Amino acid sequence: MERRLAAILAADIVNYSRLMDEDEAAALRAIQRLREELLEPEVYRWRGVVAKRLGDGWLTEFSSVSDAINCAVQIQKSMAEEPVDLRIGVHVGDIVHSNDDIYGTGVNLASRLEAICQAGFVVASGEAMRLAKGTLNEPFHESGSAMLKNIEDPVQIWSWPKPLSEFAFLGERGGAKPRIFVVPFQSRSDEARDLADAISDDLRTSFSRQSGVVLVTSRELADFLLEGTVRGRGDHWRISVQLTDLDSRSSVWSEWFDELGDDLFSLQDRCVSRVAGAVRVRLPQLLSQKTESQPMESMDVEQLLNRAMNHNFTPSLVSWEESRKALELVLERDAENWMAMTMLCFNRIATGRIFGWRGITQGDAGLAKRMIEQACRIKPADHVVRMVRGAYFLYVERDTHAARLELEESLRLNPIFYHSIDSLSQVELYDGNFEEAKQLADRALDCDSAYPYRHLYHRDAGYADLMLEDFSSALDHFQRADRAAPDLPWNLIGMAVSRLHCGDREEARRTVASLMEAVPDFSLDQMESLPFQDRVHWNKISSALETLST
Template sequence: MERKLAAILAADVVGYSKLMAADEAGTLAALKAHRKDLFNPETERHGGRIVKLMGDGVLVEFPSVVDAVECAIAIQQALIRDDSQIKLRIGVNLGDVIIEGDDIYGDGVNLAARLEALANVGGVCISDIVYQSVHSKLSARFEDMGKQELKNFPEPIRTYRISDIAAEPLVPAAGQPSSQDKPSIAVLAFNNMSGDPEQEYFSDGISEDIITELSRFQELFVIARNSSFSYKGKSTKVQEIGKDLGATYIVEGSVRKSGKRLRISVQLIEAATGNHIWAERYDRELEDMFELQDEITQTIVTVLPLRLQGALVAYSRKKPSESLSAYECFLRAQQLYDHTSSNAREALEQLATATRIDPNFAQAFALTAYVHAYSVFTLSPIGNDPTIAARKYIQRALTLGEGDHYVHAMACEVFMVCGEHDLAQIHSDKALALNPNEIFALLEKGVLLNYSGKSKEAVEHLIKALAHDPLAPDYQFEALAEANYMLGNYEEAIRIYKRWRDPPVHMYSHLAACYAQLGQMKESRQAAALFEDGRPKDSDFTFYAKAHARLCKRPEDAEHWLEGYRKAGLIG
């Protein structure tokens, strides 16, 4: 058995099946011309040998790994420059191969194929050994993708992409991450498992509604229905679907009807690996079909982006800071910021990096404004008056992202902290008009209702919003506890506050106020002691209490909170 060390280039045509279905003769002619006029000459010029053609794929070996990478870059740049119908993904590896006649095979070849699947549309992905061999010899910029779990490889493989090759030469909308940064997602037609063809409209309707509602999330690139539904009834692997559609993530599901019961299953899958990121099952009584369809759709699209964001954060944490994109810095800031003072400044550093990389990133400016505004409640305010910086950053965000639901939801909170409830209401309405499924916008509406004197309505709204996500983090229940306090439901507020596993220190002041209102002074003193022990030594609770009172539109509601703090002995 003969072996040798070789540089292997694996290339594959993106969306080949779809191109063939649309125009078989035209696609074959374009592919033939591409190989004759570009791929074959560039391969020969760089000293490569085409080992074999595999329909839409090709395998090439090179004696030099530098030549292999240079060839990959030259081909992709030419395709982008010529705006070719043919678009490729390319993977390059350096490894041991087994020779059998004119063919080669082995782990070195298999890894090149796996790398090709990880590449962006129009991009090049390389292994760590290739990076170590070429990064000091080529002027290209390399982006560390971290260690990747690859099929049939027992250990994670560190991979890199060449970051100065445009994946798709698209201009991003003002204030939004580029399409390269945005996660792309395809929602497949849900399988009708009922054995009743008449139920097909229901399973298709759920999928179509999810596509429509996910499209409201400007941070997602959602594949169109016509493309994702082309796989209906076919047993195509998700990896292949992801490659064809250029999708990073796949949503698939099924609908099963039994008597008057309906079971809907949904999964979020990483396309490149086939790994399941999230799965859920919904069992419902079948009464009003269309009402049920709306309920299930809203539940899925409220939770799914949160689970997707968790996967993206986990991915970005594998990468060194200097390789992060603006969007990934933004994700890190979201993950870092836990509504306390401890990580606020580190989150702001990540956001500053994001806006330095992309000065038109509206969501990053909006979160910067929110962190400044909310710092009035952390007992470590950022500056003498955090609302000044908060106003500046939110105005910048609104200028850049007038059509962004996230920006308007953040603006709602900022203007509430500033005591401008009418302005907050305008932005709350805009956020939910743009995206009625975004959990932060839904929660902000509840906060605004509560502090506008509509606490009973706030409780009803918040319970309904939180019901969509059984795994909601503890801090999302803060508004519900505060609304119960405002209604005089102190026992219920206490129950909600005490569910927090690691509450921010200001929560103990609220807890002390609840106990004091009930006349349970021993428990109130205990909560106040925990607050005093945990708060920063130089903090000013009077500043906090005034800021909290300013949240209230009605003077009597502001006095309700101040009364609780006075009874607990926290202010004079």
């Protein structure tokens, strides 16, 4: 391995994932134009070389730091009429070439500088500016200093064309979403290698669609590293995965899955769903733990969103009320935060749906409608927004047709989003399509065993089994839901009705007594019916409860 001193220019396309979601063909054309006509030719004109292409970014190497900085400015000038924006960082330091890759302090710091850069800017380190003094074609502006992630000392920041108004994120990443890098999964056999490559690709696609995480194409920019292996023998496959927190250099989650079968596409889909779902819920938990002793008033927007999501993972009314407070604080600071609007709508709907039995209050219904309609105007192509809008139509408007359209759109945007799968199972249930409801509920239950909403999926599968008159299976699902989230009204109601139909009237009565103990003001007369389109199906539940109450 050769080690040498060099200037590194790190460039990255701004909002690449969003651009790909909105118009993949246009985004790919823009990248091709950058490669063939703008960025790479300019690098070569300034005697640089392209050391590494990163999909939506570049690492380039120069022997002269002034050439690197002048090149960066010229690239940004040429981007004025382009449909995409770049961020560029420049630093000088040791680099190492190994196996067609490039490493070293020069690479790490250039990548960190690029990451705090605003769109259309060039950011250079104080060291690079010191070496280039008197040789630059454009004036740079001192922008203070910053503690960059995994860099021990503060770094002096210089920028062009003007001082940075703010850093895109700082070393502790308090104001930014977590960044994840998917390492290509490892394998040994050719067939396993194909599956490993496919799983890696699909995980990248899944994370690029998730609202609460940023997919990066370089481990130097990442907060978390996801890696794994695929091994196969005959039709038996084992997929092992590990999530590493790069701040602490520790493994924060690991799991392995055993799969049987020769349908590799189906196997691939199941694995990606489980892994992406598991990571999706663990990141807010991990990030929230880092600020658990911090008062909400001192948190920034992203920290508050993580706190709110983590509270939603605990099935208690007190925890969900804390989530509501965090979301309201976000909206006080950022009135256009579409994710906070979406989560607040879901919080108000689900608070009644999970913990209540009378249904959503009129005030909460009005708030939920305002929040989700505004969020949908701002972010219509987000799968979480469309899922929550579907939940609003289903549980507030009781409109299964409108709910179905929203949930199908959510699944078009993200086909492996468990909550949309489960919510669509509820639409099928209330429309009277019980077999379809059961199949979808079972798909949702294919999630990671520690998935925090799994108790809801068991409950919903239980009601599908209840309508199919598979009462023993229904009882099993309700019991599993109750063990995960004890004493919730709709779990106890399902358990009581299932036990009655299983012939255990005494145990069914004891379950109703447990319901009255958990919810002392429970009343059949005030209980809101589930939104079955055919009242006959709801009567099966209400009449059983009336029998047990006499």
